[in-house]
Amino acid sequence: xxxxxxVGIDVLPFGRFPDRAVEVLGAEAxxxxxxxxxxxxxxIQALYCGSVFSANQLxxxxxxxxxxxxxxxxxxxxxACATGATxxxxxxxxxxxxxxxxxxxxxxxxxPAGLLGGTSRPDGFVEEGIFGSSTxxxxxxxxxxxxxxxxxxxxxxxxxxxVKNHFHATFNPKxxxxxxxxxxxxxxxxxxxxxxxxxxxxVNVDGxxxxxxxxxxxxxxxxxxxxxxxxxxxxxxxxxxxxxDMALSDFNEVTRVCAANAYRKAGVDPGALDLVExxxxxxxxxxxxxxxxxxxxxxxxxxMIDSGETMIGGRIPVNLSGGLLSKGHPLGATGIxxxxxxxxxxRGQAGSRQVPEARIGLTHxxxxxxxxxxxxxxxxxxxx
Amino acid sequence: xxxxxxxxxxxxxxxxxxGFCIVAMQCRACGAVLTDQVRACTACGAREALVPFxxxxxxRLHTYTIVRRSFPGVEVPFVAAVVALDGGGxxxxxxxxxxxxxxxxxxxMPVTLVFGETGQQAESGAPFLAYHFEPAGExx
Numbered sequence: 001x002x003x004x005x006x007v008g009i010d011v012l013p014f015g016r017f018p019d020r021a022v023e024v025l026g027a028e029a030x031x032x033x034x035x036x037x038x039x040x041x042x043x044i045q046a047l048y049c050g051s052v053f054s055a056n057q058l059x060x061x062x063x064x065x066x067x068x069x070x071x072x073x074x075x076x077x078x079x080a081c082a083t084g085a086t087x088x089x090x091x092x093x094x095x096x097x098x099x100x101x102x103x104x105x106x107x108x109x110x111x112p113a114g115l116l117g118g119t120s121r122p123d124g125f126v127e128e129g130i131f132g133s134s135t136x137x138x139x140x141x142x143x144x145x146x147x148x149x150x151x152x153x154x155x156x157x158x159x160x161x162x163v164k165n166h167f168h169a170t171f172n173p174k175x176x177x178x179x180x181x182x183x184x185x186x187x188x189x190x191x192x193x194x195x196x197x198x199x200x201x202x203v204n205v206d207g208x209x210x211x212x213x214x215x216x217x218x219x220x221x222x223x224x225x226x227x228x229x230x231x232x233x234x235x236x237x238x239x240x241x242x243x244x245d246m247a248l249s250d251f252n253e254v255t256r257v258c259a260a261n262a263y264r265k266a267g268v269d270p271g272a273l274d275l276v277e278x279x280x281x282x283x284x285x286x287x288x289x290x291x292x293x294x295x296x297x298x299x300x301x302x303x304m305i306d307s308g309e310t311m312i313g314g315r316i317p318v319n320l321s322g323g324l325l326s327k328g329h330p331l332g333a334t335g336i337x338x339x340x341x342x343x344x345x346x347r348g349q350a351g352s353r354q355v356p357e358a359r360i361g362l363t364h365x366x367x368x369x370x371x372x373x374x375x376x377x378x379x380x381x382x383x384x
Numbered sequence: 385x386x387x388x389x390x391x392x393x394x395x396x397x398x399x400x401x402x403g404f405c406i407v408a409m410q411c412r413a414c415g416a417v418l419t420d421q422v423r424a425c426t427a428c429g430a431r432e433a434l435v436p437f438x439x440x441x442x443x444r445l446h447t448y449t450i451v452r453r454s455f456p457g458v459e460v461p462f463v464a465a466v467v468a469l470d471g472g473g474x475x476x477x478x479x480x481x482x483x484x485x486x487x488x489x490x491x492x493m494p495v496t497l498v499f500g501e502t503g504q505q506a507e508s509g510a511p512f513l514a515y516h517f518e519p520a521g522e523x524x
Contacts, residue, residue, distance in 0.1 A: 123506060125392045126457075130502050130514050132464035132476040133451045141449035142466060149447060149491025193464075194450040194486055241427040246419045247474035248447065248466045370476075 004095040005228035005384070007214045008037025011337045013174045014207035014328040017110070022054045023062035026108035029208035029333070030067055033104065037212045037224060041068035044212070045100040050087030050107040051332040052078045063106060080367025081279065082236070083107060084209060084335030085377030091213040092234040101215035107337070108208040109330035133193070134370035137201055137282060141193035142248055144284025148195070153287060153302040155195040159186040160305045161283035162200045162325055168312055169322025171353035176205060176328040186283075200283035200325070207330030209337040225384060229343045232266035232360070233380040235259075239373035251285070251366045251374055255292035258376040259364070263294070266380040270294040273316060273380075274358040275345055277338035279365045280323040290318070293364060293378075312353055320345070320353045331367070338363040339379055346383040359383045387510035392502060394421060396513065399438055404499040406515065408473050410437035417472035441497040442520060443469035450484050467495055467517055481518040494520040 010032035012025060026049065034040060041064070049060030055078035064070065079086040084107025091105040120126055128134060147153050163183050169175035181189075181199050189197040219228045237258040242250045263269065270293065278293060280286040287301035295316055296304045304310060310318035321327055321341040324334060342361035344350040350358075360382050368374030391397075391404070399405030409418045416427035417437055424431045448465040465479040477497075482489050495517040504512045 123390075125502075125504055125506075125512050127392070128455050128458045129451075129460075129462050130478060130504075130516070131393065132466070132478055133449070133454060133462075135451070135454055137453070138449050138451050138464050141451075142447045142464065145449055145491075146447035146466075149445075155486075191450070191452045193452065196449075241416070243416070243472075244446065244466065244468070244474040246426075247476045 004092040004231045005219045007224040008033045008212035009340045011209040014205040017206045022110040025208040026063040027066035029210040033210035044104045046073045046103045048087040048090040048105045050083035079375045082365045082367040082375040082377040083332040085365045089234045101218035106210040107333040109332040138193040139370045140282035151299040157302040161286040162186045165323040165325040169326030175322040175326045177326045202324035202329040205328030207333040209333045230382040233262040235262040254376040258378045259293045262378040275355045275361045276318045277363045335365040389513045390510045392512040392514040406439040408437045409434040439473045440470040443467040445493045479517045496520045
């Protein structure tokens with residue numbers, strides 16, 4: 001089995017950059033990843049660029065204009081919150097398929113302000129508040145309440161996710177918010193959509209992340225195997241049919257199928273993972289994804305956060321980067337940024353939050369919106 | 385003459401009893417109930433197997449949230465809910481007639497589908513008609 005390797009990867013710390021164009025953010029991340037590998041744009045044979053809001057405006061080509069317009073193939077893609085991971089996966093497949101042996105994947109986003117989603121239709125009717133809600137906080141609140149109604153998961157358990165991830169962020173110099181939020185503070189902050197309070201929602205920010213992906217032959221030729229991280233599985237799913245998907249967009253089954261495929265491809269069990277970066281766009285999402293990623297049995301997600309197993313130092317630390325709740329969530333960059341966090345640990349470079357002797361890590365992103373079928377990507381990465 | 389009301393939901397129809405109802409689709413091949421307008425069965429892919437399926441006006445609360453912050457201009461709080469209708473089909477809507485208090489809203493509680501005016505008007509002046517959910521029977 002041929003594998004692809006991450007030989008360079010980095011993240012531009014997320015924030016609001018009103019004065020920098022999207023291609024400038026992407027170019028900076030691309031340079032950081034190239035520098036991490038000690039390579040130049042002239043070494044790169046193809047670029048895969050993910051951006052939800054700029055994919056239809058040749059953002060990848062514009063990045064090359066910034067750093068070297070070498071004429072290589074560029075693919076621009078958008079796949080909701082799975083966009084960055086989708087671009088990364090295109091690079092992995094190009095390498096494992098033997099088309100190229102050194103490619104670049106960039107995820108970049110300049111986000112529009114405010115709540116995502118629209119309110120008006122061509123006929124002027126405003127659905128919001130009449131036919132429920134189409135805001136993303138309300139969607140993930142309902143996904144959390146579905147779990148609560150089935151298994152008795154509590155507001156406090158959901159809130160503990162934010163406590164944990166904000167605590168983790170205090171160890172990550174690149175996280176946007178590096179402030180501990182005690183349980184009472186999370187539970188008493190403004191309710192956006194019950195049970196998600198403001199501190200249980202990810203932050204709308206700009207950002208970019210990039211990765212250099214190589215074949216084993218190229219990594220060896222360039223002397224980069226000491227830093228190479230092996231991509232054991234790179235899986236993507238679209239929402240399969242479920243009876244409720246047309247009323248409540250599914251993020252569970254799409255993740256379960258993707259995770260099962262990834263574990264099978266990688267030949268590892270969930271128990272073999274040393275750490276996980278999963279899609280905590282809202283605190284409620286993290287609990288359901290513990291189960292969807294098979295980190296615990298169905299119904300035990302609430303007990304899992306209570307146990308401290310997913311906390312730094314625990315059995316299976318989750319979102320040691322601080323997660324989207326602390327780092328922010330620039331849609332297209334997120335799926336490469338979480339791969340970067342895993343790579344740091346596998347390379348032993350995660351500083352004060354380093355998982356000791358980390359060997360295998362998993363990343364997960366799931367994207368969609370109210371009324372839309374979703375998308376999910378899972379990557380399993382191994383230390384070489 | 386006052387303009388006739390306009391249904392605000394694409395699946396609203398005049399039902400067999402002369403009142404409003406929601407007409408979804410059902411697949412004759414696999415039985416799936418689809419609450420969207422689709423070309424073939426979403427569940428099994430069967431073509432030309434879809435027949436109109438009138439959703440029941442009763443069901444059970446599948447999930448909900450109390451929305452306290454929404455898009456600018458939208459009145460909050462309100463309860464956004466998903467209901468599993470008796471006989472099949474899930475739909476999203478607003479649950480009225482309950483306190484905005486999670487202690488008072490129970491998973492699986494029976495609800496009914498109610499049709500009525502929304503307070504919104506089309507450009508022609510026609511009132512928009514919609515549906516919402518209300519608790520059915522006695523609440524604990």
